[in-house]
Amino acid sequence: xxxxxxxxxxxxxxxxxxxxxxxxxxxxxxxxxxxxxxxxxxxxxxxxxxxxxxxxxxxxxxxxxxxxxxxxxxxxxxxxxxxxxxxxxxxxxxxxxxxxxxxxxxxxxxxxxxxxxxxxxxxxxxxxxxxxxxxxxxxxxxxxxxxxxxxxxxxxxxxxxxxxxxxxxxxxxxxxxxxxxxxxxxxxxxxxxxxxxxxxxxxxxxxxxxxxxxxxxxxxxxxxxxxxxxxxxxxxxxxxxxxxxxxxxxxxxxxxxxxxxxxxxxxxxxxxxxxxxxxxxxxxxxxxxxxxxxxxxxxxxxxx
Amino acid sequence: xxxxxxxxxxxxxxxxxxxxxxxxxxxxxxxxxxxxxxxxxxxxxxxxxxxxxxxxxxxxxxxxxxxxxxxxxxxxxxxxxxxxxxxxxxxxxxxxxxxxxxxxxxxxxxxxxxxxxxxxxxxxxxxxxxxxxxxxxxxxxxxxxxxxxxxxxxxxxxxxxxxxxxxxxxxxxxxxxxxxxxxxxxxxxxxxxxxxxxxxxxxxxxxxxxxxxxxxxxxxxxxxxxxxxxxxxxxxxxxxxxxxxxxxxxxxxxxxxxxxxxxxxxxxxxxxxxxxxxxxxxxxxxxxxxxxxxxxxxxxxxxxxxxxxxxxxxxxxxx
Numbered sequence: 001x002x003x004x005x006x007x008x009x010x011x012x013x014x015x016x017x018x019x020x021x022x023x024x025x026x027x028x029x030x031x032x033x034x035x036x037x038x039x040x041x042x043x044x045x046x047x048x049x050x051x052x053x054x055x056x057x058x059x060x061x062x063x064x065x066x067x068x069x070x071x072x073x074x075x076x077x078x079x080x081x082x083x084x085x086x087x088x089x090x091x092x093x094x095x096x097x098x099x100x101x102x103x104x105x106x107x108x109x110x111x112x113x114x115x116x117x118x119x120x121x122x123x124x125x126x127x128x129x130x131x132x133x134x135x136x137x138x139x140x141x142x143x144x145x146x147x148x149x150x151x152x153x154x155x156x157x158x159x160x161x162x163x164x165x166x167x168x169x170x171x172x173x174x175x176x177x178x179x180x181x182x183x184x185x186x187x188x189x190x191x192x193x194x195x196x197x198x199x200x201x202x203x204x205x206x207x208x209x210x211x212x213x214x215x216x217x218x219x220x221x222x223x224x225x226x227x228x229x230x231x232x233x234x235x236x237x238x239x240x241x242x243x244x245x246x247x248x249x250x251x252x253x254x255x256x257x258x259x260x261x262x263x264x265x266x267x268x269x270x271x272x273x274x275x276x277x278x279x280x281x282x283x284x285x286x287x288x289x290x291x292x293x294x295x296x297x298x299x300x301x302x303x304x
Numbered sequence: 305x306x307x308x309x310x311x312x313x314x315x316x317x318x319x320x321x322x323x324x325x326x327x328x329x330x331x332x333x334x335x336x337x338x339x340x341x342x343x344x345x346x347x348x349x350x351x352x353x354x355x356x357x358x359x360x361x362x363x364x365x366x367x368x369x370x371x372x373x374x375x376x377x378x379x380x381x382x383x384x385x386x387x388x389x390x391x392x393x394x395x396x397x398x399x400x401x402x403x404x405x406x407x408x409x410x411x412x413x414x415x416x417x418x419x420x421x422x423x424x425x426x427x428x429x430x431x432x433x434x435x436x437x438x439x440x441x442x443x444x445x446x447x448x449x450x451x452x453x454x455x456x457x458x459x460x461x462x463x464x465x466x467x468x469x470x471x472x473x474x475x476x477x478x479x480x481x482x483x484x485x486x487x488x489x490x491x492x493x494x495x496x497x498x499x500x501x502x503x504x505x506x507x508x509x510x511x512x513x514x515x516x517x518x519x520x521x522x523x524x525x526x527x528x529x530x531x532x533x534x535x536x537x538x539x540x541x542x543x544x545x546x547x548x549x550x551x552x553x554x555x556x557x558x559x560x561x562x563x564x565x566x567x568x569x570x571x572x573x574x575x576x577x578x579x580x581x582x583x584x585x586x587x588x589x590x591x592x593x594x595x596x597x598x599x600x601x602x603x604x605x606x607x608x609x610x611x612x613x614x615x616x617x618x619x620x621x622x623x
Contacts, residue, residue: 039442142323145599147561150579154595157583158330230449237451238565242580260457263472267465277454285449292445 033297040293046286050279054100063091065098065251077271084271086259096276099251102163103280106246107233110170115225117171118178119214126186127209136179144176152235153244161247166239170232178224185217219298226291230284237280253280309611316603323599324380327592328373334588385593390585395593398578406574409493409567410559416498418552421505426541428506429513440506447503452562456496456569463492472570493570497563501555508551512544519543550609560598 034040053060061082068088077084083092125136143151155169186209189195198208233253239245240254241261248255253276259265260273367375379386385395428440464472471489516522517540525535564576571577575594582590 138319138322141319142326145319145323145602146595147598147602149561149564150595150598153564153579153583154330154591157586157588157591158334234451238453241451241453242565242568244580244583257451257454263460263465266457266461273454273457277451277457280454281446281450284451285445288445288449 031297034293037293037296039289040297043286043289043293046282047290050100050283050286051104054097054104057094057097057101061091061094061097063094065090065094067091083275084269086272092256092271092275095251095256096253096279099253099256099276100279100283102246102250103233103236103253104283106163106167106170106236106252107229110167110174110232111225111228113167113171114174114228115178115221118175118180119182119217119221121175122179122182123186123209123214123217124206126183127190127205127213133183137183140176140179143173146173148173148231149235149238152239156239156244161244163246163250166236166246170235174228174232178221178228181220181224182214182217185220186213189213189216219294223291223295223298226287226294230287230291233280233284233287305614308614312607312610316607320600320603321377324377324596325373327596328376331588331592332369334586380596386589388582388590389587395590398590399575399594399597402573402575402578405572406560406563406567406576409490409497409563409572409574412490412494413497413501413563414552414555414559416494417501417505418548420498421502422509422545422548424502425506425509426513426536426544429510429517430536432514444503444506447500452496452500453565453569455500456493456566459492459496460569489572493566493572496570497566500566501559501562504555505548505551509544509548512547513540516540516543550612560601 068090069085070088075085083096086092086095121136125133146154151173152169155172156165159165159169190213195208195213198212203212236245236252237254237257240248240252241257243258245254246252248258256276257273257280259269265272376386383396385399387394388398424440428437431437460472463470470492521543522535522540525539530539563572563574564579566572567574567576568580579591579594581587582594
């Protein structure tokens with residue numbers, strides 16, 4: 001933008017202000033900044049639509065995602081079955097909605113749990129220092145030395161497949177980066193004067209690190225949670241597509257796509273894989289937009 | 305420099321020991337032991353407990369956990385990873401057999417994604433704030449949001465099934481005469497894997513380029529009256545390349561993991577496909593060995609990156 005156009009903009013703003021048209025901005029600065037980011041707003045809208053559609057699935061479809069109907073196998077999309085039916089006559093639209101419940105639960109749930117574990121450990125051991133810090137750091141290094149998908153598959157092969165196991169495995173493989181980030185933030189905040197003041201008042205250690213230090217690290221933590229959610233949704237879909245994620249009897253986005261491994265399905269029955277693939281992509285995209293918007297609005301080095 | 309490298313290796317060794325111990329512990333926790341896998345299911349009724357115990361003794365399975373771990377470790381250091389449960393083939397043979405395919409695919413994707421990522425990152429940095437820049441940002445976001453296997457399936461549908469230009473999957477077929485005959489087979493998996501990885505490089509190259517364009521030496525170059533293309537390519541891009549090279553090193557581990565699902569989609573017979581097969585078939589020794597080798601590769605890659613950064617950037621402390 002040229003200098004002249006900036007000057008013109010500024011003059012216009014001042015004229016409005018003098019005429020009393022501009023109200024002083026209220027509310028959270030980060031929230032306002034986020035709302036002015038069009039991609040982030042689009043992300044929030046798409047995210048909410050898909051999330052609400054999954055939660056209120058019974059209101060949106062009359063079909064049961066598990067009900068086998070052998071008289072209506074492999075039907076193309078119609079007014080009755082919006083996304084058609086699969087090889088056993090189950091309604092694909094209902095399966096995508098109900099599958100979203102499990103997929104979002106696994107993705108968002110594991111990300112929140114991983115954040116709770118990683119940040120909980122990182123904030124405390126980073127503040128305490130000493131041997132607890134060394135032990136936690138080494139433990140995180142061990143988990144992060146594995147390529148993620150290799151560690152996930154390794155643990156799946158030991159524990160066997162179930163929804164609960166998958167969430168635990170995701171938390172085990174995902175807490176490392178959260179821990180690292182929380183620890184780094186706490187290490188730098190620990191030296192601040194307000195923390196020293198709290199210490200001299202005799203405020204308990206736990207209270208200092210969780211009530212007074214942690215809220216200052218909330219921005220990067222939230223950004224990290226969104227990125228981890230996107231990663232886990234993709235991981236669940238990939239694993240279930242291979243038949244190694246959530247057991248096939250439970251509908252999830254990955255399990256619905258599982259049939260597309262068959263090249264005949266891929267070529268002839270597009271409605272079995274295209275809509276659900278688009279829904280996964282849209283959902284992950286919306287989460288990434290939200291994460292990007294959060295990063296821009298909470299990172300002080302990017303403000304201006 | 306030499307002491308730095310030695311010190312760096314010495315830090316890695318205890319970590320490898322702990323991980324190998326955990327992996328062996330995992331192997332112990334899995335159901336069944338070597339003997340139960342060696343006896344075929346039809347004979348389980350005729351084999352007595354004493355015979356099983358005798359077999360365990362002859363294999364050293366009656367020794368303590370620590371003793372068995374030690375003997376397992378010393379064998380691994382000598383390159384003997386034991387045998388796969390299905391077929392009884394030596395694991396080292398399987399890995400050596402599958403490694404070339406994975407390396408081929410990974411190197412293809414690494415080279416290709418680096419080139420496209422750098423070019424697009426450069427373009428978007430030069431046209432900062434323009435429609436091209438925003439479009440590339442959104443495309444980059446799409447690249448990290450579409451599941452890689454879904455992208456692979458669509459590519460198969462379009463280019464292999466509908467247009468028939470490229471094969472659906474596989475690598476070396478018996479009908480191929482020369483090594484280069486399988487080149488059409490690598491195009492689809494290689495491009496899909498590269499495009500999924502391009503977004504990261506693009507973002508990184510863009511910010512590195514923006515950073516280097518704002519430096520003083522660019523102003524000096526402009527003041528000297530050098531042509532624009534020369535300033536961009538010889539002055540700014542060269543400086544921006546260093547962090548990108550470091551990024552490539554850091555992405556080697558992601559590449560090892562990232563190719564697992566792509567190999568499965570395209571039936572590319574590499575380590576990843578073997579690993580998935582082993583997980584499906586509960587072939588625990590094979591699963592553990594491949595996992596251990598992947599950790600070794602990751603640690604080795606990070607060692608090389610550290611040494612390279614120390615060599616490129618004099619500001620890195622060798623302490």
